[in-house]
Amino acid sequence: MSKNVLRIKKAVHSFLKELRSDPHRLPYMGDKHYCPICKTGVNHFRTIDYHLIEPADRYQMVYPMFSFETMNMFAYSCPRCYSNDRDRLYALYIEQRLAGTPDGKKYNLLDIAPSLLSGYLRAMPQLNYRSADLYNPADDKVDITDMNIYEDGRFDIFICSHVLEHIKDDMKAMRELRRVLKPGGWGIAMVPITNAIEETYENDAITTDADRWKYFGQDDHVRMYSKKGFVGNLEKAGFKVDQLGVDHFGRDVFDRHGIHPRSILYIVS
Ligand SMILES: [Zn+2]
Incomplete structure (x- = not known):
C-alpha cells in the first residue's frame, strides 16, 4: 500500500x-x-452555555453583557476538552513564558481554586504543580486570606483566576499571594471586570441572590471590579501589574484560539 x-x-x-x-x-x-x-x-468553539448567563437576564444585571473583559460568548468553550476562553489565554501565555526553560529546571506553581487547566499544568515537565482550595478537592485545603501552610516565597508562579471576587477581604488575599511568591516570581491574577464602571462597586447591603446577580454579576460574588479598582488593589498589595492584550499576542493568535480582542491578561510580579 x-x-x-x-x-x-x-x-x-x-x-x-x-x-x-x-x-x-x-x-x-x-x-x-x-x-x-x-x-x-x-472548526469553531461552542457559544457560552445558556444556563451560565440566563440569571443575568432574569435579575436584570445592570452591566451591559458585552462590557466584560476576557469573555468570549461566541467562542466560549472547546467542544472537546470544555476549556473556556480564559483557560486558553492562560495556556498560551504559560507556554510562551516557559519556552526555553532549561532541561531539568522546575518551577513551583500554585493553582488557587483549580479549573480545567489543572490537568494541562500538571503534565507540564517544567512545573511542580500544587493546587489549593478551601471548599473543593485540591492538593491542599487552604484559605487564601491565610495561607500559613506555605512559607514566604514558596512559589515561583501562581494562578488566581476568578477567586478574588468571592472574597470579602480581597486585599488580605492579595497580600498573601504576594507573601508566598518568590522574589522574581510572577502570577496570573484575573477577576471578572466590566468596562462599564470607573470604580469597583461594593455594597454590604447587597446580600440576596437576585441583588448580587444584578449588581455583582453572580450570586456568590461580593463586588464588581472596575479595571482601575482591580489594578489599584494589586498595586496596593505590592505587585507590579502588566496588562497583556491583543497587542501582545496578536490578532491572528487571539482569533485562532477563540479569544476575544477585548481580553486582557493581568500578570503580576
Ligand atoms: Zn480543548
Whole structure:
C-alpha cells in the first residue's frame, strides 16, 4: 500500500474514532481554530452555555453583557476538552513564558481554586504543580486570606483566576499571594471586570441572590471590579501589574484560539 493510502486510512480511522466518542462534536470538527489545552483543531468553539448567563437576564444585571473583559460568548468553550476562553489565554501565555526553560529546571506553581487547566499544568515537565482550595478537592485545603501552610516565597508562579471576587477581604488575599511568591516570581491574577464602571462597586447591603446577580454579576460574588479598582488593589498589595492584550499576542493568535480582542491578561510580579 502506498504511503498516501496509509495516511488517508489513518486519518479516516482517527476521524471515526473521534466521532464515535462524541457524535455531537461533528459540526465542530475542523482546523480553522485550535485549542492549546487539548491540542486539537476545531472548526469553531461552542457559544457560552445558556444556563451560565440566563440569571443575568432574569435579575436584570445592570452591566451591559458585552462590557466584560476576557469573555468570549461566541467562542466560549472547546467542544472537546470544555476549556473556556480564559483557560486558553492562560495556556498560551504559560507556554510562551516557559519556552526555553532549561532541561531539568522546575518551577513551583500554585493553582488557587483549580479549573480545567489543572490537568494541562500538571503534565507540564517544567512545573511542580500544587493546587489549593478551601471548599473543593485540591492538593491542599487552604484559605487564601491565610495561607500559613506555605512559607514566604514558596512559589515561583501562581494562578488566581476568578477567586478574588468571592472574597470579602480581597486585599488580605492579595497580600498573601504576594507573601508566598518568590522574589522574581510572577502570577496570573484575573477577576471578572466590566468596562462599564470607573470604580469597583461594593455594597454590604447587597446580600440576596437576585441583588448580587444584578449588581455583582453572580450570586456568590461580593463586588464588581472596575479595571482601575482591580489594578489599584494589586498595586496596593505590592505587585507590579502588566496588562497583556491583543497587542501582545496578536490578532491572528487571539482569533485562532477563540479569544476575544477585548481580553486582557493581568500578570503580576
Ligand atoms: Zn480543548
